[in-house]
Amino acid sequence: MSDDPQATQRQxxxxxxxxxxxxxxxxxxxxxxxxxxxxxxxxxxxGPAMPRFGPLSIHQWIADGLMxxxxxxxxxxxxxxxxxxxxxxxxxxxLPILAAVAGMIVPAIIYLAVTGFDPxxxxxxxxxxxxxxxxxxxxxxxxxxxxxxxxxxxxxxxxTALFGADGVLTTLPPGSPIVLTSTVGPDAARxxxxxxxxxxxxxxxxxxxGGPARALEGDLLVVVGASAGALAGAQPVLDSLSSELTxxxxxxxxxxxxxxxxQLLAGVHIAAAAEAIALARGLGLDPALVVDAxxxxxxxxxxxxxxxxxxxxxxxxxxxxxxRVDIFVKDMGxxxxxxxxxxxxxxxxxxxxxxYLIAEVAGLGAHDDSSVVTILSPDxxxxxxx
Numbered sequence: 001m002s003d004d005p006q007a008t009q010r011q012x013x014x015x016x017x018x019x020x021x022x023x024x025x026x027x028x029x030x031x032x033x034x035x036x037x038x039x040x041x042x043x044x045x046x047g048p049a050m051p052r053f054g055p056l057s058i059h060q061w062i063a064d065g066l067m068x069x070x071x072x073x074x075x076x077x078x079x080x081x082x083x084x085x086x087x088x089x090x091x092x093x094x095l096p097i098l099a100a101v102a103g104m105i106v107p108a109i110i111y112l113a114v115t116g117f118d119p120x121x122x123x124x125x126x127x128x129x130x131x132x133x134x135x136x137x138x139x140x141x142x143x144x145x146x147x148x149x150x151x152x153x154x155x156x157x158x159x160t161a162l163f164g165a166d167g168v169l170t171t172l173p174p175g176s177p178i179v180l181t182s183t184v185g186p187d188a189a190r191x192x193x194x195x196x197x198x199x200x201x202x203x204x205x206x207x208x209x210g211g212p213a214r215a216l217e218g219d220l221l222v223v224v225g226a227s228a229g230a231l232a233g234a235q236p237v238l239d240s241l242s243s244e245l246t247x248x249x250x251x252x253x254x255x256x257x258x259x260x261x262x263q264l265l266a267g268v269h270i271a272a273a274a275e276a277i278a279l280a281r282g283l284g285l286d287p288a289l290v291v292d293a294x295x296x297x298x299x300x301x302x303x304x305x306x307x308x309x310x311x312x313x314x315x316x317x318x319x320x321x322x323x324r325v326d327i328f329v330k331d332m333g334x335x336x337x338x339x340x341x342x343x344x345x346x347x348x349x350x351x352x353x354x355x356y357l358i359a360e361v362a363g364l365g366a367h368d369d370s371s372v373v374t375i376l377s378p379d380x381x382x383x384x385x386x
Contacts (some may be wrong), residue, residue, distance in 0.1 A: 033292045036309045039213070117141040121180075137166035146173050147237060149179040152206075154330055155188045164197070174200035177233040181208045181241075183263060185334040186253040188343075189225070193252035202230035205252035206238060207259035209266075211322050219243045223262070225254025260338050263331040264349050269303035270328070270369055271352035276304070277311050278377035287312050312369035315379045319368045326365035328356045 029038045042059040081087040117132040117140065118124050124134040135141050138161045142148050148168045152158050158180065162168050168178065178191065178201050193203040203226070210220035222242040224231060227250055231238075238245055248254040249302035280290040291308035294300055310319035339346035359365070359372045 010287075033295065035305075043213070087353065090191045103117075115141045115143075115145065128162040138162075138164070139166040140171045142168050142172040145172060145176065147177050147179065147234060149181060149237060151181045153182065153327070155184045155192075158182060158184060158192065160186075162192070169201070172201070175202075177202050177204050177230050179204045179206050179234050179237060180252075181206055181333065183207050183259050183331055184256065185338065186256040186260065189256045190251070190253040202233070203252045204226065204230050204234045204238075205255040206234070207255050209259070209262055214243075215241070215250045221262075222246070223248050223255045223258040225249050225252050225256065227251075257338075260335055263328075264335045264346065266303060267328050267335065267352045267356070268330045268348045269301045270307055271355050271372065272302040273301070273307050274311060274355070274376055277308065277373050281377045285302055307370045310368060311373040314368075314371045314374050319370050321366070323358045323369045324365065325356055325367055325369050325371060328369050329353075329360050329365070332356055 005246070007300065010017075028033065032038075042062075043057050045057050078087070086092055114131075115135060116124075116127050117128065117135050117138045127134040150158060150161055150168075152161055160167065162178070172178070178196060180192070180203060184192070184207075189203070189205045193205070196203045205225040206222050208215075208220045208222045214220050218240055220237055220242050222245045224238065224247045225247065226234070226247075231247065248256070248258045273378060277287050277290065281286050291304075291312065295305040295308060310322075313319040332349060334352055335349045339349065355372055355375065356369075359367075359375050362375060364371045364374075
């Protein structure tokens, strides 16, 4: 660093301006028609496989690179203070050293304390590469735990994970909160809460929305139904997952009720987006142009802007699976069932449910939900089911 104060100020000013310009450029790209390729570029993986983690994404390289530069500059400044400044005596060094050591050890302990279970071997391997201690049973995952978080497909898997022979309840200490993030429906959540309460466990009904990419960033929408005591025990975990946490009510089932409304909108919007692109293809329009143009206008929705580009990929080998068709078969079944029991007609939801069912019967159950567009507008030359 220069000894000239004015030169130092210029360097700091220029570095700040560069940072502001880079941030502005990233914000513009992320909110433009180039958002999809921009995010794909950031998630592209390159370089050697890191121990336990695999190749890093460009996003991770940038984040880790900037962090390395930050700590290098901090280290140089600490070195200067150590020899010539406020840290030049042992007494002055004691507190900063303790703070620095605690700042490294505490996050490491928390990180290593996360233990997870998935019945699928490849998912456990992925968890291990992400730094999670992956085990082979739910019971093993909860052996040293103070809280259990479940993110499973449906009620059947939830009950197996909780009450099965190697389930959560065989090892989790009574009184520990159990957080259910899956969409199982209001009635199922209430019945599970009653069964768990009889065993001495509070249930935090906390279905989430946002998908894998937002989960990695802790940017999920979480809607909660739980007592104040149960919520307090789970709050740190929920805060780490969510950017938007809404407490719907004090009882399990309240979160599921709002998530049901969310899934109605999500399922109908995906079906509407598929119809729009199918109609555009039928009219001979360029689907990419249609998605780009309509994503900027009043006819757009989050689902159209998000699923539209993925629907185009359905004709070129299929989009990456982020949300499966059979998940919406399950969720729209919950939506229509809740509508019946509430005596509320849901004609659009019922029609959307049929589209997902047809896609599932056609062999697309395990495909990304964007593939439903191929049911409405097939392309035999590049059918993703073949």
